[in-house]
Structure formats: structure tokens, C-alpha cells
Amino acid sequence: MSSRTQEELSVAELVHYGPLSQARALVTANLDRRVSHVELVGELDQVRRCRPYTAIVLHHAAAHGVWAVESALRLAWERGASCVVAPEDVGVPRSTVQLAERLRVALFAVPADPARHALDLAGAIASPSAARAMLTARCAELFGERTSARGIVGVVNAEVPGVSAALVAADGHVLAGQSAAAAAPGLRVPVPGPDGRPWAELVARLSTDSPGWVEVVRTILHLARAPLAAAVARGRLSLADRVAEDRLILTALLRDEPSPDAERAAADAGWRTAGNHVAVALRAEGVSIVDATPGLVARWRETFADRPLVPTADGWVTWWTGDEATAATVARVVEKGLTRLAAPVALTAGVGRPGRDLPGLRRSLTEAGLAAAGRDEGARVRCFADLGARVVLACLPVGEIAAASAVALRELVESPEGPTLVATIAAVLDCGGSTSQAAARLGVHRNTVLGRVDRLRAKGIDIDSADRRLALHIACYALLNAWPTPEP
Amino acid sequence: MREISAADLPALMTGSRLLSASTGFIVDACLDWVAELVDRHGPVPLVGVADLPPESPCAAIAMVGSVTALAELPPTGEEPELAVRALEARLGHPLRAVMPLAAATVNALFPIAAAAVSGLPLVDCDGMGRVLPLIQQSTYALAGLPLTPLAAVGAAGDVVVVDAAATRADPLLRAAVTTAGGWMLCAMNPTTAGHLRNAAIPGAVSRLIDVGRVLRTAADHTALLDDLTRVLGAKLLGSGRVVELSHDTRPTGPGLPANPTSVAVVEYTGAGRLIRLEAQNEFLLATVDGAVAAAVPDLLCLLDRRERRVVDPESVVVGDHVDVLVIPAAPVWHTPEGLRLAGPRAFGFPVGHPREGISP
Numbered sequence A: 001m002s003s004r005t006q007e008e009l010s011v012a013e014l015v016h017y018g019p020l021s022q023a024r025a026l027v028t029a030n031l032d033r034r035v036s037h038v039e040l041v042g043e044l045d046q047v048r049r050c051r052p053y054t055a056i057v058l059h060h061a062a063a064h065g066v067w068a069v070e071s072a073l074r075l076a077w078e079r080g081a082s083c084v085v086a087p088e089d090v091g092v093p094r095s096t097v098q099l100a101e102r103l104r105v106a107l108f109a110v111p112a113d114p115a116r117h118a119l120d121l122a123g124a125i126a127s128p129s130a131a132r133a134m135l136t137a138r139c140a141e142l143f144g145e146r147t148s149a150r151g152i153v154g155v156v157n158a159e160v161p162g163v164s165a166a167l168v169a170a171d172g173h174v175l176a177g178q179s180a181a182a183a184a185p186g187l188r189v190p191v192p193g194p195d196g197r198p199w200a201e202l203v204a205r206l207s208t209d210s211p212g213w214v215e216v217v218r219t220i221l222h223l224a225r226a227p228l229a230a231a232v233a234r235g236r237l238s239l240a241d242r243v244a245e246d247r248l249i250l251t252a253l254l255r256d257e258p259s260p261d262a263e264r265a266a267a268d269a270g271w272r273t274a275g276n277h278v279a280v281a282l283r284a285e286g287v288s289i290v291d292a293t294p295g296l297v298a299r300w301r302e303t304f305a306d307r308p309l310v311p312t313a314d315g316w317v318t319w320w321t322g323d324e325a326t327a328a329t330v331a332r333v334v335e336k337g338l339t340r341l342a343a344p345v346a347l348t349a350g351v352g353r354p355g356r357d358l359p360g361l362r363r364s365l366t367e368a369g370l371a372a373a374g375r376d377e378g379a380r381v382r383c384f385a386d387l388g389a390r391v392v393l394a395c396l397p398v399g400e401i402a403a404a405s406a407v408a409l410r411e412l413v414e415s416p417e418g419p420t421l422v423a424t425i426a427a428v429l430d431c432g433g434s435t436s437q438a439a440a441r442l443g444v445h446r447n448t449v450l451g452r453v454d455r456l457r458a459k460g461i462d463i464d465s466a467d468r469r470l471a472l473h474i475a476c477y478a479l480l481n482a483w484p485t486p487e488p
Numbered sequence B: 001m002r003e004i005s006a007a008d009l010p011a012l013m014t015g016s017r018l019l020s021a022s023t024g025f026i027v028d029a030c031l032d033w034v035a036e037l038v039d040r041h042g043p044v045p046l047v048g049v050a051d052l053p054p055e056s057p058c059a060a061i062a063m064v065g066s067v068t069a070l071a072e073l074p075p076t077g078e079e080p081e082l083a084v085r086a087l088e089a090r091l092g093h094p095l096r097a098v099m100p101l102a103a104a105t106v107n108a109l110f111p112i113a114a115a116a117v118s119g120l121p122l123v124d125c126d127g128m129g130r131v132l133p134l135i136q137q138s139t140y141a142l143a144g145l146p147l148t149p150l151a152a153v154g155a156a157g158d159v160v161v162v163d164a165a166a167t168r169a170d171p172l173l174r175a176a177v178t179t180a181g182g183w184m185l186c187a188m189n190p191t192t193a194g195h196l197r198n199a200a201i202p203g204a205v206s207r208l209i210d211v212g213r214v215l216r217t218a219a220d221h222t223a224l225l226d227d228l229t230r231v232l233g234a235k236l237l238g239s240g241r242v243v244e245l246s247h248d249t250r251p252t253g254p255g256l257p258a259n260p261t262s263v264a265v266v267e268y269t270g271a272g273r274l275i276r277l278e279a280q281n282e283f284l285l286a287t288v289d290g291a292v293a294a295a296v297p298d299l300l301c302l303l304d305r306r307e308r309r310v311v312d313p314e315s316v317v318v319g320d321h322v323d324v325l326v327i328p329a330a331p332v333w334h335t336p337e338g339l340r341l342a343g344p345r346a347f348g349f350p351v352g353h354p355r356e357g358i359s360p
Helices: A002-006 A011-019 A044-049 A068-078 A094-103 A116-125 A128-146 A149-159 A179-183 A213-253 A259-267 A289-304 A327-341 A356-373 A390-394 A396-410 A410-414 A418-430 A435-442 A446-458 A464-482 B006-019 B027-041 B067-072 B080-092 B107-119 B167-179 B204-217 B222-234 B336-342
Strands: A024-027 A037-041 A054-058 A083-087 A106-110 A163-169 A174-177 A187-192 A198-206 A276-284 A317-321 A345-352 A381-383 B002-004 B045-049 B055-064 B097-100 B150-155 B159-162 B183-192 B237-247 B261-267 B274-280 B284-290 B292-294 B299-302 B319-328
Touching: A002 B336, A011 A116, A011 A128, A024 A083, A024 A094, A037 A044, A037 A116, A037 B055, A044 A068, A054 B222, A068 A083, A068 A094, A068 A390, A068 B284, A083 A116, A083 B067, A094 A106, A094 B237, A094 B274, A116 A128, A128 A213, A149 A163, A149 A174, A149 A198, A149 A213, A163 A179, A174 A179, A174 A446, A179 A198, A187 A213, A198 A213, A213 A289, A276 A327, A276 A356, A289 A327, A317 A356, A317 B319, A327 A345, A327 A381, A327 B204, A345 A356, A356 A381, A381 B159, A396 A410, A396 A464, A418 A446, A418 A464, A446 B159, B002 B006, B002 B204, B006 B027, B006 B107, B006 B204, B006 B299, B027 B107, B027 B319, B045 B107, B055 B067, B055 B080, B055 B107, B055 B150, B055 B167, B067 B183, B080 B107, B080 B150, B080 B159, B080 B183, B150 B167, B159 B167, B159 B261, B167 B183, B204 B222, B222 B319, B237 B284, B284 B299
Parallel strands: A037 A054, A054 A083, A083 A106, A345 A381, B055 B097
Antiparallel strands: A024 A106, A163 A174, A163 A198, A187 A198, A276 A317, A276 A345, B002 B045, B055 B183, B150 B159, B150 B183, B237 B261, B237 B319, B261 B274, B274 B284, B284 B292, B299 B319
16 A cells, blocks of 8 residues: 555646646645645535545536635635645636645636646556656656756756756866755766766755655756766766867967957957056966866866966966956955865966956066966966066076075085075175175174174185076075975 | 614624624714714614514515625615515505614614604614524524515615515525625515514613613723623633634635635733634634634624724634634523524534533
8 A cells, every 4th residue: 555655646646648728727735745646626525525535626517716715715725635726717816726735735727627637646656657758758858859868957947846966076066957946855866977977976866765766866867867977978078079179270460460360269269458557477386287277177166257277388377358357356366266176186376467468468478478487386376476586586487596506506506504694695785795784684693794894705605796697596595495494 | 662863873883793702893874874864863762572562564674795895886875665565565554663683783773764764663683693694593583573575675776575585585585685786785584573572582672772881981991801791701812813714714604795814813821722713704613722712603792901892704814812702692592493593513513512512
């Protein structure tokens, strides 16, 4: 008996692919209630005797007017009926609809003969598997018509009553569908990617868990897998195409004299070449640009929508266009966006100064690249304008120069006061040879600095030697940047 | 012995409006005419049915037809006496008293007019305790008093005497009423005071005056409801705003005058229960959230909360703020026979009366 009960259809199922699809739904409360019986009511007193989970169909003989429909609703509520179906010509007013909403009794109006409708309902609930097969077939048909993952998951959410579904990536990110479905435990069906490897999961939350119904939903989810894999493959292909196309256009645009074709292609891609541009360059240490591009561009689009992200030899570039764009505002947007993006690789960004039209964009891109290449550990987003000429230093291969310096200045570096003397050289040279300014910067007495300069001379290092000063300055800069920061 | 003077008539009409659940927009013209008759002929003695010798012949006086037609074709003034004399002629003996068939609207006034012009006392009773649409829907009929012979008089001076079975008398009379101009004044239910004792709703006329005084003098809304509960046993079904009004909302059987109307009231308080009133001339059925809460023969009426006036099915409009009151009918109406004659089923509602199965 219990298995028979579990196979029963719900009101929602009768609405979606049963006879109630012909009815006008006036109140759609409690659609998850199952329907066990159908009662064609010719006299109101019949409702008083009906069993729970009955679909009550009011015949004209009982629907004496709006008051009779309301009485039937009331009795249906008292008896735990599943829904009330009234003849359309009774003319159910707003107040009656509100009463049904308050009682949470589903109410439908049918234009045709209620007796025939009752027969159709009885037929449907007598053979739930036939009705469910129709649902499965309908879903399969609709899956074939949808080309995106969102559309395919949408079919499940729209057509399968009482089910909310989502497509969830391996890291828990919801790719399509309802996030609520992803949060709750329910049915899970693995979805392979175009390469056949596990890619995501279709998860579904069911409002009822009768075994028959669970099987129907599982079948429908299985049917969705192949169309989903196809949709993903299409998406990946189109993403790869888009990235390659963008790269080509940007390369053509950045030539000294771009062709009209390049400018037309840029316009087709939705890029504005005229106006004020602020360029941004992204870098990721130790990552293959080619490998990281598809994943990064996909995430970038989720965060920055249609703003292009074009791969280059060193990383990726993008730009903001508009008179309101300044380096500071763009830096803020990028900083926030990178946080939201949560890319699996560590990204740093450089922001160029604003520039007008294509020459300005070109310059801004170069500046952004320089700013991004710096090794300032503190900041994820750096503005070229803030760094100025220092970007040149930031581009130096500090590690290699430090290693060379350690060899060239071995005696100095390995002496007990090596670090102090290196810092003193850097300070004196930074201050243009002024020992008093260097003393102030180092926080020592000028005589101390003079003493250290004498000791340096004794080691054969002459700060005043014009032909060695630049090499010495760079070597100390590299050493100070390569050494670990002393504990305060 | 109590008397009805012209000074009592305004209170009587106010009470009558509540118990007929109608505004009585036309009866004001009749009121002046009857007041003038009472002034001319002297106050009408109001006697209890037990105060009359049992063998005293008496008959009910009632206008049958449309009150609107009465406004268009006012009485000449001769009708009350003509009706009494025509019935006396048919019976072959004089009447010793007259009584109302239904002490409400104009039918509360015509018996007073008949009593005044004929010099007869008015029995303090009636046969409905409210307004019911058919002349055989009375406690007189319920007690087995004959409806006929009855004498009907039209405004043109037509006199029709009907001798027929009770169920045929109403359709026959209505055919005559149509020809006579839309209304006729009738003397009917000829009986004796002895038989009337067990057939009438006692005190129906004096109750109108008492209720009228309450309505005219109540200090405020709360006091009014308290007084109506005290005097009539009225019960407040709910208070709210009229949100919908629809006409011809349900099929009706033949023989009932007027068109059906449905009034939806949403309560102010709590969950905002839906009170639906089904009417046809009078309010006949009240459901609260779909459950039958009150029905004929109990009297359902709407009181405008702001103006403290009775709102009838014809004058109610969407947006009215109303109290829905239920005034219990005379106990005899709650007997199985009473409910069969004037319960909801008699008006085409296939539902039981809320008191069905409860001994009156």
C-alpha cells in the first residue's frame, strides 16, 4: 500500500503535464501535495465526506455561485483535499482567490465540462508512470533545443515540478541554475566535460522523495548530461576563438600605423579606439600564460563582464576607456575585481597613466606592463604614475645582480659589518654624496658615516670614483632588496 | 394597554428598517400619510394577543408587490378600509382586530393604517419577525392558519378576493398585483385570537418601537451594539469593509422576486476573514471564510459603522465600512418545519442552517 502511495502524482505534476495544464490556475499554493483521489462534486455535502489528498472537481450543480466555491474551498481545507477545480463560468472574484490563498488550497478554473475534466484527472492519477514518461520525453525534447548550460539547467527548473537544480563545478562554484539547490543535499549526477573527464555535478533538490519520483528526476538529470557536455565544449571553443581573435586585433592595433581593417575589427569587437584610455597589465609568476588563459579569461568575464582580457607574451592586458577613467579609479576597480575573481594563481597588476586615442593606449599599455613587472611585495596593484622612473629599477633582475654583487664585493659582503656598510654606500649615493644627509637618513652621527666611508676606502671601495659609482649603486640596491628585511 | 400615536411612528420606522434590513427610502412618504390617519382617528390601541377574547376574529394586513411601484402609484387612502371590509364581507362577520403579517418596512405601517381607519385594535405580534418574500412563509402558515380567503385592494380601487390553496394563492395574487399597478393591500390569514396565540411572534410591533428608540438614541457605536444585543439578542458576525459587490451571481429558482446579489466584506482584524453575504431582496446567507455562519430565517443585516444606519442589498456600495449583525429569528423558525419553510434550502441554498439539529 505504501509503495502505491509513493507513486502518486502531485498537483504540480498534474499542472505541468497532466489534465490541469488545461485549467486556469487561480491559486498555486501547496502544489506539492499528492493527489490520491478525484471527486466530482454535484452536492456540496459530498466535499464533507471526501478523503484527504482528493482533487475536488465542482460540477455546475454544486457551484451555485461564488459562495458555493468558497464553501467547497473551506470544506476542502478541513478535509485535507489537494485542490479544488471550479467551472470557469462561476466567475471567481479576487476575494475568493484571496481566501484560497489564505487557506493554502490550490484553486483552478476549467472552461470545459467539469465532469470530463474529472475523468481526465482520474485517468492521470490512475497511471502516474504514463504521465511521468511524458514529462521525461518533454524534457529530452527541450534539452535538444537549448544550447547553453544555463538553458539546459533551466529546463529542469521550469518543467520538473518541485525540483530545483544547479550545475556545480568541482570547487563548489555554481555554474548555472539555482544556488539553493547546490546548498542542500539531494540528487547528484556527475557531468563529464567534453574530454570525458569529470567536470561538474548536476545537483537537484526534490520537494518530495518518493522512490518513483526520484528515479524519474534522476533519469531526466542523466538525459541532461550529454547536452551539457556539448554546451560546455561549444563554450570553450568559442572562448578560445574569442581570445585568439582579441589578441590578433590588439597586435594589429598596437602597430605604429594600424590599418583601417584593424580599427574596424576593433570596433566590431566592441572596443573604442578613440578617447581616453587607462591600460592595465596582469602578471602571474611561474605560470604558463597559454595554460592559464582559458580559466583566467572565464573568471575574468564573470567579474568584469565584456571587458577584454588579451594574453600577451608576459601576461594579460586590458584597458578602460572613457573620460572619467583615471589611473587611481581603475586601480581601485582592478584591486576589488581581483579579490572577487579569486584566481587560482597569484596575480599582480600594473596600471598605466591615462592616454588619448591609440598612441595614448599604446603608451599606457607599456607603462602598465612596466608597473606590473615590479617586485614590490607589498602591493598587488601598482600605478606607473606613483612609481615614475623607479619602474626602471623595479624591472631589474634583482636576484641575478645580487648574486653577481656578492661575488664582486665578496670582501665587503662577508665582513661582519657588511650589511651596515652596504646600507651606508646606498644612503650616501642616494643623497648625492652628502654624508650629513646620509647620516640623517641612517639615524647616526655624521662622524660615524665618515668613519664608515674611511673603512670602505681601506677595503678598496671608493664611493667618489665616477666610473664605478653607478655599478656600486646598483649592486647595493640589489643586495639590499635581495637580503631578507632585518627584524625591527 | 399600550397605544400607538403619531409620535411613536418615527421610532417604529427606524426599528422597522433594521428588522427588514432595508433603508426604506420610499416609506417616508407613507409615514406622513399614516401619521395623519392616526392623528385624525386617534391613537391605535396595541393589544397583546392574550388580551383579546379567544373567539375574536382577526386578520393580517400586508402590502404585496413592489415598494418601488408603491412610490410611483401612491395609495389613495381608501385601501386599508376597503381591504378590511372586503374580507369581512367574504367571511360574513366583522373583524375584531388586525395584525401585521410582517412588521417591517411599509408592512409595519399599513396594519396601523387599517386599524386606525377601521377603529380596530392592532395585535402586538406578527407572522415573520423579519421580511420573507412569500406570503405563505409565515409562522401563521407554520401553525396551520389558513392564508385564504384573502381580499386584495389596488390603488385603482380594484378588489380581488382569492379563495385558493396557500401555495396557489401567492402566484394568483402576484398575477393580479401586476395588473393592479405593482402592489395591492391585502387582508389575509383570517383567524381568531385563540388560534393566533400559538401562531404569532408576540411583541413584534412594540419591539420595533423599542429597537427604533435604541437606534435613535444610542450614544455611540459600542453602546448601539450593546443595546441591540440586549433588546434583540443580536450577534456581531464581524466588522469590515465591503470589497466586492456582484449581481446575478447564482442561479435562482422560479417564484422568488428580485435578483441575487453577493456582497464580500473583509474584516479589519486578525487574518482579515472574508464574510460573504448572499442576498435576494434580503440578506439570506452569510459565510465566513467559506463556512456557513448564519442563514435565513435569522435576520442578517449590515449597519454602516460611521453613520449608524442600516445598509440594504440595494444600497450597499464597495468601500462601505459595516458591521455584519445576526438577529436570531423567533424560536419557531428554528424548528424543522420552520427551517423547511424559510430556511436556506427554501431559498435555493443546498446547505443546512447552522442551528439545524439544535432544539429550539
